[in-house]
Amino acid sequence: PRVRARYPVLAQAIIHGGSPQLRNKATVGGNLMQRTRCAYFYDTTKPCNKRQPGAGCSALEGLNRNAAILGASEHCIATNPSDMSVALTALGAGVEAMTATGAVRALTVADLHLAPGDTPHIETALSVGELITAVTLPPAPTGGQVYRKARDRASYAGGLAMVAVAGGQIALGGVAYKPWRALKAEAALAAGQTPAAAAEAELADARDSGRNAFKIALTTRLTVAAIAQAQGGKS
Numbered sequence: 001p002r003v004r005a006r007y008p009v010l011a012q013a014i015i016h017g018g019s020p021q022l023r024n025k026a027t028v029g030g031n032l033m034q035r036t037r038c039a040y041f042y043d044t045t046k047p048c049n050k051r052q053p054g055a056g057c058s059a060l061e062g063l064n065r066n067a068a069i070l071g072a073s074e075h076c077i078a079t080n081p082s083d084m085s086v087a088l089t090a091l092g093a094g095v096e097a098m099t100a101t102g103a104v105r106a107l108t109v110a111d112l113h114l115a116p117g118d119t120p121h122i123e124t125a126l127s128v129g130e131l132i133t134a135v136t137l138p139p140a141p142t143g144g145q146v147y148r149k150a151r152d153r154a155s156y157a158g159g160l161a162m163v164a165v166a167g168g169q170i171a172l173g174g175v176a177y178k179p180w181r182a183l184k185a186e187a188a189l190a191a192g193q194t195p196a197a198a199a200e201a202e203l204a205d206a207r208d209s210g211r212n213a214f215k216i217a218l219t220t221r222l223t224v225a226a227i228a229q230a231q232g233g234k235s
């Protein structure tokens with residue numbers, strides 16, 4: 001009840017994930033750390049730099065309909081599929097982690113996942129054996145909170161694009177190797193620009209790999225709709 005009352009964007013994001021069966025079994029740490037759904041990562045007959053460093057990336061010229069449009073590298077264009085993490089990123093949440101030797105440290109959800117660069121097999125800032133033990137939320141932001149998800153089916157489907165708005169803070173999902181904090185969009189809104197201008201500012205650097213070109217327009221429209229809804233306007 002406290003999450004629903006203070007952080008509705010987080011409650012909405014979680015309810016958009018998977019199915020009731022998955023939500024009732026999955027853990028917070030597991031959802032934060034879930035791997036990409038790039039099909040080639042799981043197909044051991046195809047090259048994949050994330051699974052086997054230096055092997056090549058089959059998605060670059062292959063089935064890349066749901067590949068990244070932001071933050072990708074020539075070595076990996078996989079996306080992070082989590083819903084919950086997008087809301088956590090918009091809220092500026094942190095994680096507490098404990099190493100195998102018992103040392104405890106804190107980091108932000110935004111800093112948890114590492115850019116693919118030329119080492120896409122190194123996915124997070126956690127060391128081997130390090131365990132997420134808690135998630136911390138800052139005070140609830142002032143302003144509307146909204147989570148929107150575009151997907152191929154109305155239920156039980158991973159997102160093509162997700163947007164979380166928490167007051168003046170925005171994060172995008174399904175578009176990059178991590179939940180993508182939309183700092184350019186936030187700056188545009190803070191400067192008094194329209195939701196459309198804010199979305200365009202964030203997506204100006206977006207790049208497609210062919211079959212995922214539609215995601216740029218989709219994410220732009222979804223971002224505009226989510227911001228407008230959070231601001232109390234039409235969506």
Ligand SMILES: Cc1cc2nc3c(=O)[nH]c(=O)nc-3n(C[C@H](O)[C@H](O)[C@H](O)COP(=O)(O)OP(=O)(O)OC[C@H]3O[C@@H](n4cnc5c(N)ncnc54)[C@H](O)[C@@H]3O)c2cc1C
Nearest residue numbers: 017018026027029030031033034082083084131132157158
């Ligand atoms: C059919 C299907 C549909 C799905 N749809 C969605 C969706 O729409 N949205 C969405 O967000 N997710 C979706 N998921 C993903 C699902 O939410 C994740 O599989 C789930 O959250 C993982 O949680 P788990 O506790 O089972 O983690 P596990 O699968 O047990 O673990 C996942 C990874 O995290 C690591 N890990 C687990 N806990 C910790 C910890 N505390 N610290 C460090 N590492 C840890 C594990 O070692 C493993 O590498 C879907 C999954 C399936 C199978």
Ligand code: SF4
Nearest residue numbers: 038048049057076077
């Ligand atoms: S996008 Fe990443 S996960 Fe997918 S095939 Fe390429 S290297 Fe592997």
